[in-house]
Amino acid sequence: MQKVYELYYWPMIQGRGEFVRLALEYTNVDYVDVARQSEQEGGGVSALIQFLENKKMQHPPFALPYLKVNEFIVSQTTNILQYLGTRHALVPDNETDRLWIHQLQLTVADFVTEIHDTHHPIAGELYYEDQKEEALRHAENFHKNRLPKYLGYFESVLASNPDKSKYLVGDTVSYVDLSLFQLIAGLRYAFPNTMTSIEKKYPNLNALHDHIKILPRIAAYLSSERRIPFNQQGIFRHYKVLDL
Amino acid sequence: MQKVYELYYWPMIQGRGEFVRLALEYTNVDYVDVARQSEQEGGGVSALIQFLENKKMQHPPFALPYLKVNEFIVSQTTNILQYLGTRHALVPDNETDRLWIHQLQLTVADFVTEIHDTHHPIAGELYYEDQKEEALRHAENFHKNRLPKYLGYFESVLASNPDKSKYLVGDTVSYVDLSLFQLIAGLRYAFPNTMTSIEKKYPNLNALHDHIKILPRIAAYLSSERRIPFNQQGIFRHYKVLDL
Numbered sequence: 001m002q003k004v005y006e007l008y009y010w011p012m013i014q015g016r017g018e019f020v021r022l023a024l025e026y027t028n029v030d031y032v033d034v035a036r037q038s039e040q041e042g043g044g045v046s047a048l049i050q051f052l053e054n055k056k057m058q059h060p061p062f063a064l065p066y067l068k069v070n071e072f073i074v075s076q077t078t079n080i081l082q083y084l085g086t087r088h089a090l091v092p093d094n095e096t097d098r099l100w101i102h103q104l105q106l107t108v109a110d111f112v113t114e115i116h117d118t119h120h121p122i123a124g125e126l127y128y129e130d131q132k133e134e135a136l137r138h139a140e141n142f143h144k145n146r147l148p149k150y151l152g153y154f155e156s157v158l159a160s161n162p163d164k165s166k167y168l169v170g171d172t173v174s175y176v177d178l179s180l181f182q183l184i185a186g187l188r189y190a191f192p193n194t195m196t197s198i199e200k201k202y203p204n205l206n207a208l209h210d211h212i213k214i215l216p217r218i219a220a221y222l223s224s225e226r227r228i229p230f231n232q233q234g235i236f237r238h239y240k241v242l243d244l
Numbered sequence: 245m246q247k248v249y250e251l252y253y254w255p256m257i258q259g260r261g262e263f264v265r266l267a268l269e270y271t272n273v274d275y276v277d278v279a280r281q282s283e284q285e286g287g288g289v290s291a292l293i294q295f296l297e298n299k300k301m302q303h304p305p306f307a308l309p310y311l312k313v314n315e316f317i318v319s320q321t322t323n324i325l326q327y328l329g330t331r332h333a334l335v336p337d338n339e340t341d342r343l344w345i346h347q348l349q350l351t352v353a354d355f356v357t358e359i360h361d362t363h364h365p366i367a368g369e370l371y372y373e374d375q376k377e378e379a380l381r382h383a384e385n386f387h388k389n390r391l392p393k394y395l396g397y398f399e400s401v402l403a404s405n406p407d408k409s410k411y412l413v414g415d416t417v418s419y420v421d422l423s424l425f426q427l428i429a430g431l432r433y434a435f436p437n438t439m440t441s442i443e444k445k446y447p448n449l450n451a452l453h454d455h456i457k458i459l460p461r462i463a464a465y466l467s468s469e470r471r472i473p474f475n476q477q478g479i480f481r482h483y484k485v486l487d488l
Contacts, residue, residue: 058406059344062351062397074343076350083343099318099327100303106320107306113357121365122378123385134366134378141367153306162302 005031008048009065013234014186016077016112017065022178023081025221027088033226078105081175090175101169104157104176108183111150115190116235118142118242128239139242143194147187151202154180158204166211173215180205181212186236191243249275252292253309257478258430260321260356261309266422267325269465271332277470322349325419334419345413348401348420352427355394359434360479362386362486372483383486387438391431395446398424402448410455417459424449425456430480435487 005024009017011033024031037043048064051057061075067083074083082102085091091098116124121138122131157168165171168180184205188195199206212218221227230236249268253261255277268275281287292308295301305319311327318327326346329335335342360368365382366375401412409415412424428449432439443450456462465471474480 055400059347060397060401061347062354062394072340074347076347079343079347079350082346096316099323102326103303103305103318103320103323106323110306110357113354117361117365121361122381123389125385125389131381134381137366137375137378141369145367145369150306153304156299157304 004069005029006068007031007033007065008051008068009033009035010048011035011043011045012228012231014182014228014230014236015065015234018182018228019077019108019175019179020065020067020080020084021226022182022218022221023084023088023090023175025226026173026178026215026217027084027090028217029088036226078102078109081105081179085175090173090178092170092172092174097169097174101174101176104154104168105179107150107153108176108179111146111183112235114142114146114150115186118190119237119239128237132241135239135242139244143191143244147191147194148198148201151198151205155202155205158208166208168208173212177208177212178218181209181218184209185213186230186234189230190236190238192238193243248313249273250312251275251277251309252295252312253277253279254292255279255287255289256472256475258426258472258474258480259309259478262426262472263321263352263419263423264309264311264324264328265470266426266462266465267328267332267334267419269470270417270422270459270461271328271334272461273332280470322346322353325349325423329419334417334422336414336416336418341413341418345418345420348398348412349423351394351397352420352423355390355427356479358386358390358394359430362434363481363483372481376485379483379486383488387435387488391435391438392442392445395442395449399446399449402452410452412452417456421452421456422462425453425462428453429457430474430478433474434480434482436482437487 007017007020007024009015009020021033034043035045035048039046057073059073061073065077065080066073066075067080074080085101091101118139119128119135120131121134128135161168163171167173167177169176213222232238251261251264251268253259265277278287279289279292283290301317303317305317309321309324310317310319311324318324329345330342335345362383363372363379364375365378372379405412407415411417411421413420457466476482
């Protein structure tokens with residue numbers, strides 16, 4: 001059977017691509033994580049580079065990840081999720097909820113950028129070791145102001161869902177629930193002390209994390225080799241000095 | 245006649261709200277820029293604060309700007325533009341182009357964040373004066389790597405539009421064209437030396453800027469009091485030391 005979806009993303013990290021992987025795994029569609037295939041199978045990082053250097057591409061992405069569906073390419077994580085969401089029932093069938101879910105996902109994206117900047121406030125082009133002092137200053141503000149602001153926001157969205165479900169919107173899983181799971185898991189990896197010390201403030205977020213984690217297809221994915229472990233090259237990195 | 249759209253955004257800066265203002269002005273719909281009304285008219289910053297502190301709101305925004313349409317609230321700049329785009333012919337009537345335009349707008353949003361971080365790499369909660377050294381390091385990398393990468397990307401999208409129009413997508417104005425105009429105008433304000441020295445590399449971007457600027461409704465807006473001048477509180481700020 002022909003695979004329909006091809007995900008193009010770095011093969012050694014979860015990164016932004018993980019939000020897409022979780023959606024693909026949850027919907028149970030056939031997909032290929034291109035760069036995780038062997039070079040003999042047309043995979044590897046060289047497949048990513050070759051693709052990005054194709055100057056004749058229609059709809060060229062600015063950056064990874066992107067999803068290829070036959071000849072059509074969609075990029076930017078939130079855009080990919082919106083695209084998949086409407087096709088695979090990862091959003092309710094009405095515009096109001098879809099806009100609301102997209103807004104929440106865009107807020108997740110902003111949060112992810114700020115988390116990344118805790119270890120890379122000066123330049124993604126430089127190593128963490130070349131911006132350690134600035135990273136510490138950035139992380140101090142992050143823990144004091146940004147982390148509680150974002151977590152408090154999502155906690156209150158969960159708590160005030162009029163459907164009183166476990167989910168952010170309505171009473172079924174949407175792509176932003178999967179992304180929130182990933183955020184909480186990543187924050188726990190990066191900042192274990194901080195997250196332990198504040199977890200009581202966010203009972204609904206913790207419950208969402210624990211619930212998503214054991215959904216059968218997500219649990220199967222997390223325990224498979226397809227799930228790349230958190231590591232020190234991704235967005236969520238554990239530097240003891242930044243876990244304030 | 246009842247005004248339909250209410251924009252909630254800071255009244256003293258262009259900021260992210262300006263991308264929405266330009267779309268509203270171009271489409272010629274009636275709208276109220278709420279905080280720019282007097283307090284007697286229910287405006288001012290106090291109207292923003294009061295709104296954000298309403299804990300019972302459905303679909304609460306994480307941050308400004310947001311757009312209120314009767315009782316419906318939509319927030320996150322790119323989401324607002326997507327919402328307005330489909331309603332006011334600011335995007336073509338097919339999903340492929342709409343996803344492509346949204347991808348480009350999300351890339352504009354990422355670029356805007358990086359531009360903001362040239363003067364605020366450590367914390368939005370601190371003054372520029374408290375992060376001047378870090379700002380200089382951030383700006384050096386920005387000018388060397390990020391600015392040419394983003395501008396080169398958008399230039400190539402314009403140059404390779406199969407419709408060979410002045411616009412990024414298809415042969416009519418879409419919301420991302422208006423946003424690109426704003427980006428170029430803002431970059432020229434913030435970094436006049438840099439932008440003058442590199443402008444020959446981006447003939448299509450310059451042409452887009454010059455074309456959008458004289459569209460009748462945009463020209464009328466730019467010369468009106470509704471257009472807040474660039475200033476040192478917004479995203480685009482001119483610090484001579486950062487104009488490398």
